[in-house]
Amino acid sequence: MATSSIKEVARRAGVSIGTVSNVLNRPDLVAPATRQRVLDAITTLGYVRNDSARQLRAGQSRTVAVVVLDVANPFFTDVVRGAEAALDNSGAMVIVCNSDENPVRERRHLDQLEEQRVRGILITPVDNGSNERLEQLIRNGIPVVLVDRGSRTRNRCSVAVDDVLGGRLAVTHLIETGHRLIAFVGGPTSIAQVADRHAGAAAVAAERRDVKLSVLEMPALTTAFGRMAGEKIADLPAGRRPTAVFCANDLLALGVLQEMTRRGLAVPGDVAIVGYDDIEYAAAAAVPLSSVAQPRELLGRTAAELLYGEINDGENHRHRQVVFEPELVVRDSSAR
Amino acid sequence: MATSSIKEVARRAGVSIGTVSNVLNRPDLVAPATRQRVLDAITTLGYVRNDSARQLRAGQSRTVAVVVLDVANPFFTDVVRGAEAALDNSGAMVIVCNSDENPVRERRHLDQLEEQRVRGILITPVDNGSNERLEQLIRNGIPVVLVDRGSRTRNRCSVAVDDVLGGRLAVTHLIETGHRLIAFVGGPTSIAQVADRHAGAAAVAAERRDVKLSVLEMPALTTAFGRMAGEKIADLPAGRRPTAVFCANDLLALGVLQEMTRRGLAVPGDVAIVGYDDIEYAAAAAVPLSSVAQPRELLGRTAAELLYGEINDGENHRHRQVVFEPELVVRDSSAR
DNA sequence: GCGGCTGGTCGAATCGTTTCAAGGAGAGGG
DNA sequence: CCCTCTCCTTGAAACGATTCGACCAGCCGC
Numbered sequence A, B: 001m002a003t004s005s006i007k008e009v010a011r012r013a014g015v016s017i018g019t020v021s022n023v024l025n026r027p028d029l030v031a032p033a034t035r036q037r038v039l040d041a042i043t044t045l046g047y048v049r050n051d052s053a054r055q056l057r058a059g060q061s062r063t064v065a066v067v068v069l070d071v072a073n074p075f076f077t078d079v080v081r082g083a084e085a086a087l088d089n090s091g092a093m094v095i096v097c098n099s100d101e102n103p104v105r106e107r108r109h110l111d112q113l114e115e116q117r118v119r120g121i122l123i124t125p126v127d128n129g130s131n132e133r134l135e136q137l138i139r140n141g142i143p144v145v146l147v148d149r150g151s152r153t154r155n156r157c158s159v160a161v162d163d164v165l166g167g168r169l170a171v172t173h174l175i176e177t178g179h180r181l182i183a184f185v186g187g188p189t190s191i192a193q194v195a196d197r198h199a200g201a202a203a204v205a206a207e208r209r210d211v212k213l214s215v216l217e218m219p220a221l222t223t224a225f226g227r228m229a230g231e232k233i234a235d236l237p238a239g240r241r242p243t244a245v246f247c248a249n250d251l252l253a254l255g256v257l258q259e260m261t262r263r264g265l266a267v268p269g270d271v272a273i274v275g276y277d278d279i280e281y282a283a284a285a286a287v288p289l290s291s292v293a294q295p296r297e298l299l300g301r302t303a304a305e306l307l308y309g310e311i312n313d314g315e316n317h318r319h320r321q322v323v324f325e326p327e328l329v330v331r332d333s334s335a336r
Numbered sequence C: 001g002c003g004g005c006t007g008g009t010c011g012a013a014t015c016g017t018t019t020c021a022a023g024g025a026g027a028g029g030g
Numbered sequence D: 001c002c003c004t005c006t007c008c009t010t011g012a013a014a015c016g017a018t019t020c021g022a023c024c025a026g027c028c029g030c
Helices: A006-013 A017-025 A032-045 A051-058 A074-090 A103-115 A130-139 A163-176 A192-206 A223-235 A250-263 A296-316 B006-013 B017-025 B032-045 B051-058 B074-090 B103-115 B128-139 B163-176 B192-206 B223-235 B250-263 B296-316
Strands: A063-068 A093-098 A120-123 A144-147 A157-161 A181-186 A212-217 A244-247 A272-277 A290-293 A321-324 A327-329 B063-068 B093-098 B120-123 B144-147 B157-161 B181-186 B212-217 B244-247 B272-277 B290-293 B321-324 B327-329
Touching: A006 A017, A006 A032, A017 A032, A051 B051, A051 B103, A063 A074, A063 A103, A063 A296, A074 A093, A074 A296, A093 A103, A093 B093, A103 A130, A103 B051, A120 A296, A130 A144, A144 A296, A157 A296, A163 A181, A163 A192, A163 A244, A163 A272, A163 A290, A163 A327, A181 A192, A181 A223, A181 A250, A192 A212, A212 A223, A223 A244, A223 A250, A244 A250, A250 A272, A296 A321, B006 B017, B006 B032, B017 B032, B063 B074, B063 B103, B063 B296, B074 B093, B074 B296, B093 B103, B103 B128, B120 B296, B128 B144, B144 B296, B157 B296, B163 B181, B163 B192, B163 B244, B163 B272, B163 B290, B163 B327, B181 B192, B181 B223, B181 B250, B192 B212, B212 B223, B223 B244, B223 B250, B244 B250, B250 B272, B296 B321
Parallel strands: A063 A093, A063 A120, A120 A144, A144 A157, A157 A321, A181 A212, A181 A244, A244 A272, A272 A290, B063 B093, B063 B120, B120 B144, B144 B157, B157 B321, B181 B212, B181 B244, B244 B272, B272 B290
Antiparallel strands: A290 A327, B290 B327
8 A cells, every 4th residue: 555665675575775776777787586586585575666766766767858838739739749749758757837828827826846856848838928937947957948938038949830931831822823802811910820921922912912811800810701711802892802822820720711612602612612720521521621830740840859869968058939930721612 | 925834824823834734624722812823823924735734644645636638628628617516626636647648748647646646636547558556556555547448357446438339329310310421530439539439330321221330430539531421422412322421520520511512412301410629619510510419517526526435435435437328419410 | 605786665945835842032020 | 140032053964976995706817
């Protein structure tokens, strides 16, 4: 019942504590006969190492934390998957903390993690307010890698995806398939990702005289608001109605798609649609959705590798800012 | 840089170690002036408690683990959410472990968690093989609550949803809206959930002479196989074609829906569809999908509460097996 | 036969906390 | 003025592991 300690194992095997520890950590130092005796004692007692004591002695834990904005978001679950894959056989254990876009929760998690002396942290911070706390962690010797946020200051590693490029890709594709009247359906511009995606889209549109990009700014990036945006678009007279819509994420796009179908407008015949994120359900929509895909797993994997490097290189580590390129996946919703 | 210990705080504040500890844990025992001096020392040194030492002394940690089959599955993320909510102000910290339906990974996590002396574990085990390991944990004094699996043996708590009832609800609804030729699209019957849902559906169908339930067993519960099932159904001549389809999960249902739309069959006009799980995208489908919803957050919350009870009641705890009822959500895809 | 070496084992120190019995300084009562 | 009581504070003993110098017994070579 009460889990037994190394001391009892030692007594039962008739050896010293140090020898038991050696069996556990450097078995080749111990004579085979003794080793076997100790192992037997361990199994009969059902001994389980106490990790707290181990860590206390070692001065740090073997776990790495990933702090995400939303565990339910497929984007982050894939990032976590990537990170886990990268750290799988490094002896480290990955734990996932969910800040839920709540600065207070984030703060609490970071405090906890520091108390636990985690080996390192991968984090997508809720806002820029977290910066001071993160600086502190770094000063205290805990490596931090930023995920999906480029780092302005060069004193940490970060991985991100080029959202401006993503916007360019989407709109370039729409122009190439013949569209001239294009709508951008976005969310609050306070979200950096939304702003960047729009910037890319606008830049491409501005390069051509005959292309016009209108903007619909919705309060949030949900299907419900997508439907609402769809209504507004469908209500326009055929001549002034955009023939293509680029949405800041897939949920918006699904909403728009749904509304078009309901109104009897053909996709992509009357209106082409391109989303962003390439979530699993994008491909499964009634009309499979074109979307700008981000290398989610790769993002997590790379972040983990940077962290791993930082942990091992120690003082002479050079921080790196990695930026990935998104990729356009063309499906039926924007086929010619 | 090197994080400072309680000892240095004590020296800097000119008090003993014990006093610093008291400031941290029972501040009212310390004279205000002293307390302030200690707090100042703590902030100037940037002292952070060492949780390992704390736990070592305490004998157990303050964390509770949730071991899920798939972090990316919305079902589990909601369960986790519920558990977090229930434990939020109990001082416990929730960590999420992902077994990825892999017994080896599951085993490794359980080992790690036992070494960490976690307070308790919520788990959806990969298979019945885990049972022995779980028994062991329980014997060693770590409370375990099963999630989404009823416990046969009465020696632990569990929470589950009545899948047989879910099947009944779906088919009863279809019969009431006038359907007589109904298809069940399922997955491998080795999955208990699938078997139960089918059992419920079959039971209701058997109660009426004029109702016929055919079964399509697909290899996996994905949209791709849903489309395939859709093909088979659409290929049938109109007279023998089922007028309603009940799918073992929403992904299958979305696949079927997609194929119907592609073939020009109206949903629900020609074929009504009911799914299972009520995932977020069910409501967002081109034709909003009727689905059997499980109380996912409630499941997590209840599991956490049972665990909490078990932790606190100690010896005189009585294990309970809680079963929740699913609920049918009717949307357009099966509207009359 | 003796010095040195090697392989195996031991014991003690250490990590950073918490807890608790014990002590000390004032204050208040007799 | 002394005794008692309260309030603070202290110091030492855990908790369970790891690590490292010391020790001991054989064995080898000279």
